[in-house]
Amino acid sequence: MARRRCVCLSNNNTIESNKKDTDLWKCRRCGEEFEVEQGYRPVICHNLSCQNKKQFEALSGPYTYFDGKKFVPGRLGEELKGEFNFVTMEDSEEIYVYEDGVYRPRGESVIRETARAKLTNQLAREHYVNETVNHIKETTYVPREKFDETTHLLAVENGLLDVKNGVLRDFDPDKLLTSKLPVKYDPDADCPKIKEFLKETVKPEDMPVLQEFVGYCLLKDYTFHKALMLTGGGSNGKSTSLT
Structure with a gap:
């Protein structure tokens, strides 16, 4: 059935709906579909043989959220x-x-x-x-x-990182995570400046320990109940390591 435009009356003024945005309405008596200026109700069916003035159903627009008035x-x-x-x-x-x-x-x-x-x-x-x-x-x-209960998943810029196996997953709205690290996960990334700094400040056998502890700080629980203490004289990189 062809849709027709309708003239809508509001505050005793006649408004031609083809000049503005319109909503689609349906006459419940004859089934005629027609358009009315957005935000207004039809006052009469556009089908002249119907003349219905009350029984209309909004098919689009804000009046679809109403049951009558x-x-x-x-x-x-x-x-x-x-x-x-x-x-x-x-x-x-x-x-x-x-x-x-x-x-x-x-x-x-x-x-x-x-x-x-x-x-x-x-x-x-x-x-x-x-x-x-x-x-x-x-x-x-x-x-x-239920919020942040999946402690093994870290939200990063390019997905969800499973720290148990290093697998990057797609984002999932069923996972109620409330924080995200502002970095992209790249398993092949290299950090030459950080590695050089560690070589200059800690013993070779201590480098993996410091790296693992930094990763541990990213976790959302305290599974291992561990602490790390940095010792040494002044100006030897302790504060820099923490930043």
């Missing part, structure tokens, strides 16, 4: 959950959003910004936005202990 936060909330990955920390009720491979604690601001844009200026009431935030929060609770 009643806002349904679950409709908008579930749509946002399909576009973003949200999780809410159960005890703090802070909403996290998945961005660039990790979860960041700015989920609520993302929800509010996106919800306002989808509702448009005509319908972006603050209580509608609040209800959408609450819907997403209440349907995405996760216990705190």
Whole structure:
């Protein structure tokens, strides 16, 4: 069926919808589909033989989040959950959003910004936005202990590094990681300046120990319960080693 443009009435003024963005509506009586200026409801079916003035269904635009005149936060909330990955920390009720491979604690601001844009200026009431935030929060609770529980995975710029086997995996939103190292993992990378510094400051047999301990500091747990003490006289590289 061909879609038609409709003239919408608002505040006793006639507005031609073909001059602005439009939403698609359907007449529930005759099935006619037509367009109305975005953010407004149709006042009459465009099918002149129908003359329906009440029974319309929004097929696109902000009124798809309404049941008649009643806002349904679950409709908008579930749509946002399909576009973003949200999780809410159960005890703090802070909403996290998945961005660039990790979860960041700015989920609520993302929800509010996106919800306002989808509702448009005509319908972006603050209580509608609040209800959408609450819907997403209440349907995405996760216990705190589930965050960063995969301690053997380190998020880096180019994926998830499994420190058990040195394998680099793809990012995975099912892994609730909240931090990422600002480096790319390259198993073939060389560090000549660091190696030269170590040769000048520690004994050859101590070099692997220092390298392993630096790697241990990147882990998110304390599996080995080890500590490292650097000893020696002044100006011999102890502070430089720590930086």
